[in-house]
Amino acid sequence: MIYTLAVTHGGNALRQASAWRTYRACIISLLVVLSVCGAAAWFYMFSVESDITETLVKQSELVSSQPRVFTVQCSEDYENYKRYPRCTPQSCGRAVTDSVVTKDEAQVLRRLAERGLALAGSEGGASILDLHSGALSMGKQFVNIYRYFGDVIKDVFTEQDFQLYRAVRGRIQEVIAETFGLDPALMYLTKPTFFSRINSTAAKTQHDEYWHPHIDKVTYGSFDYTSLLYLSDYGSDFGGGRFIFMDQTGNRTVEPRTGRVSFFSSGSENLHRVEQVMWGTRYAITVSFTCDPEHAISDPALP
Numbered sequence: 001m002i003y004t005l006a007v008t009h010g011g012n013a014l015r016q017a018s019a020w021r022t023y024r025a026c027i028i029s030l031l032v033v034l035s036v037c038g039a040a041a042w043f044y045m046f047s048v049e050s051d052i053t054e055t056l057v058k059q060s061e062l063v064s065s066q067p068r069v070f071t072v073q074c075s076e077d078y079e080n081y082k083r084y085p086r087c088t089p090q091s092c093g094r095a096v097t098d099s100v101v102t103k104d105e106a107q108v109l110r111r112l113a114e115r116g117l118a119l120a121g122s123e124g125g126a127s128i129l130d131l132h133s134g135a136l137s138m139g140k141q142f143v144n145i146y147r148y149f150g151d152v153i154k155d156v157f158t159e160q161d162f163q164l165y166r167a168v169r170g171r172i173q174e175v176i177a178e179t180f181g182l183d184p185a186l187m188y189l190t191k192p193t194f195f196s197r198i199n200s201t202a203a204k205t206q207h208d209e210y211w212h213p214h215i216d217k218v219t220y221g222s223f224d225y226t227s228l229l230y231l232s233d234y235g236s237d238f239g240g241g242r243f244i245f246m247d248q249t250g251n252r253t254v255e256p257r258t259g260r261v262s263f264f265s266s267g268s269e270n271l272h273r274v275e276q277v278m279w280g281t282r283y284a285i286t287v288s289f290t291c292d293p294e295h296a297i298s299d300p301a302l303p
């Protein structure tokens with residue numbers, strides 16, 4: 001009996017020691033896993049954060065009354081083009097305003113974009129609708145919305161929608177002229193001018209790869225001033241998708257906000273890209289101006 005007890009006690013002690021060792025091994029493994037995850041998260045955060053030097057305007061801010069202006073030195077790009085006094089950029093920079101387009105107007109334009117893009121859309125994550133040329137993303141290519149959908153278009157867009165587009169375009173033109181000291185009558189709408197819809201679906205063709213750094217004057221040729229009107233909110237409608245100016249001294253971002261207009265001179269002083277959208281859907285309109293009357297286009301209108 002005594003022997004049995006002793007054996008039992010001895011067995012218990014052995015089992016307890018072994019359980020303790022297992023428990024300790026588990027705790028150590030858990031700590032190792034946690035530290036590795038922590039280090040990876042820290043490294044990820046650090047590398048993402050270090051990509052962003054400065055936020056020029058946050059989504060939560062309201063830039064009312066005057067635009068917030070950031071001047072930069074003009075690049076030499078404009079020297080390769082004919083100069084148009086009182087229009088060709090002589091002072092360059094970027095600016096943001098939340099008081100040119102109301103939230104209601106932006107929502108009407110967003111619904112217009114939603115209706116138009118619902119007719120088709122890219123298979124990848126980035127679709128465009130150009131109301132002027134009629135180009136609409138469809139699958140891996142584009143169709144002409146006016147030709148492809150014919151009379152159906154009249155049920156999708158109304159004359160008021162186009163009026164609103166024209167009014168907004170006019171106000172943006174005025175604020176750009178005022179900010180850069182130009183004569184608004186010497187600025188012309190140029191192409192392409194388009195609605196964009198971006199989500200996190202993987203790109204299927206190059207047309208879906210919206211995130212590459214670029215210079216609008218190089219990409220689009222005729223642009224002298226680019227404006228972007230945002231139709232959805234960073235952080236609540238979508239994640240990622242911030243606009244990034246890539247300066248030599250670091251990156252500077254603008255966070256999209258419904259009704260926000262961001263505008264800038266289109267040369268290489270404003271190299272930029274759009275961060276990849278991680279979730280949700282981002283809507284915006286690109287409205288751009290040229291100083292060259294030969295590149296002027298008329299406002300979009302119902303055919």
Ligand SMILES: O=C(O)CCC(=O)C(=O)O
Nearest residue numbers: 196216228243274284286
């Ligand atoms: O949607 C944006 O924020 C920028 C789009 C852009 O860079 C462009 O249309 O050239």
Ligand SMILES: [Fe+2]
Nearest residue numbers: 214215216272
């Ligand atoms: Fe651009």
